[in-house]
Amino acid sequence: xxxxxxxxxxxxxxxxxxxxxxxxxxxxAAGDFGRQLARLDLALQDFSHPASDYPLLxxxxxxxxxxxxxxxxxxxxxxxxxxxxDHFETSVQPALSLLPWQVIHNDCNHNNVLFSNEIPDSVSGxxxxxxxxxAPRIQELAVACSYQLGEExxxxxxxxxxxxxxxxxPLLPExxxxxxxxxxxxxMLSVVISHWRAQLFPEQSAYILQNIPKILASMKLLQQMSExxxxx
Numbered sequence: 294x295x296x297x298x299x300x301x302x303x304x305x306x307x308x309x310x311x312x313x314x315x316x317x318x319x320x321x322a323a324g325d326f327g328r329q330l331a332r333l334d335l336a337l338q339d340f341s342h343p344a345s346d347y348p349l350l351x352x353x354x355x356x357x358x359x360x361x362x363x364x365x366x367x368x369x370x371x372x373x374x375x376x377x378x379d380h381f382e383t384s385v386q387p388a389l390s391l392l393p394w395q396v397i398h399n400d401c402n403h404n405n406v407l408f409s410n411e412i413p414d415s416v417s418g419x420x421x422x423x424x425x426x427x428a429p430r431i432q433e434l435a436v437a438c439s440y441q442l443g444e445e446x447x448x449x450x451x452x453x454x455x456x457x458x459x460x461x462x463p464l465l466p467e468x469x470x471x472x473x474x475x476x477x478x479x480x481m482l483s484v485v486i487s488h489w490r491a492q493l494f495p496e497q498s499a500y501i502l503q504n505i506p507k508i509l510a511s512m513k514l515l516q517q518m519s520e521x522x523x524x525x
Contacts, residue, residue, distance in 0.1 A: 307418035309407030316403070318441065321414035323450045326406065326437070327457030329416040333398060334433055335462055340396050345427040350486055351400065353432050354389055356381050356478050365489040370509075377481050385474045389429045392468055397433040400424040402440050431468035434458055435475035442476065442511035443504075448523075473515060473523045480512045 315322055350358060356378060363375055398405075400421060409417040438454055441447045455472075458464070487505060491498035515523075 307407055307420070309409055309417035311404050312406040312408060312440075313403035315408045317445075318450050319414055320449060320453045322408065323441075323453040324457040325414055325416050327434075327454035328461050329419070330398075330401060330433065330437055330454075331458040331461035333419060334395065334430060337396050337398075342396070345396050345425070347426070349399075349424060349426055351424055351482060352426050352428065353435060353475055353478050353482065354386070354428050356482060357386070359482065359485045362485050362489045365492050366485065367488070370484065370488075374481055374485060377477060381474070381478055385471060385478065388467070388471055392429040392431060392465065392471075394427060395430055396425055397428050397430065398422060398424070399426050399428065399433065399436055401433075401437040429468070430462075431464060431471060432475060434464075435472055436479055438472070439476050439479040439511075442480065442514070443507040447511075447514075469524065473518075477512060477515050480508050480515075483508050484512075 312318075312326075318326065348355065348358060352358075360378060363371060363378070366374055398419065400423070401419065405419060405421045406416060407418040407420065409415040434455065438451050441450050441454070455464075455469075484505060487501050491501045494501065
C-alpha cells in the first residue's frame, strides 16, 4: 500500500557558541556585545506592530503584574521584593513613560546570544525573538546587562557594554539614570517568577531555583552600591 504522508521540519542554524560558554566576558567581547545590541535596536526603531504591547511577565516596564505572585516567595524575601516593587511603581514607572520607546528584543540572555567560533570576542548572532515587546529603549540594555551581574566584579564589563552601545546608539542622561533601578527590577522578576514556577512544578523546583542564590547576591551588590558609584 501507499506510504503515509510524513511531516518534516527543516531548520536553519546560526554558527557560534552561546554567550554562556563565553563567560566571564572579556572587555573586548563585552564591547562587541554592546555594539551588536545597539545595531539590533537601531534596526528595530522603525518596526511597529498592533500586537507589540501585550501583557508579558518578563516585561520590566510592567513589573506590577507580578504583585499577585509575591505570595509564592519565602517569608524572608517577601518584604524586600515588596519594597522594590513599591519603589518601582512610585518612582521608576512614571519616569519610563517620558523616555524613548520602541520594539525591543527583551531577552538577550546567556543562551540567546552567539559568539563566533572563528573571530575572537565577536558576536555572530542573536536568537529567540519570542519576548519582543514595545518598551522603553533602555530596557533592552538593562535586560542584557542583568545577565552579567552574577560574575565577580561585573562593573568593568557593564561599563564596556554600555559605552559600546552608546557608540552606536547614544542614550539620554535620563535613560542612564534609571539603569540601576531597571537592573534590580529585572533581577526581581527572575526571583519572583522562579519561586512561582517552583511551586507550580515541585518536581522541578531544584532546577528552577538553582540560580536564585547568585541572583540574590547580585541584587545585594546593586543595593550596596550608591547611584553615584554606579554612574561613576
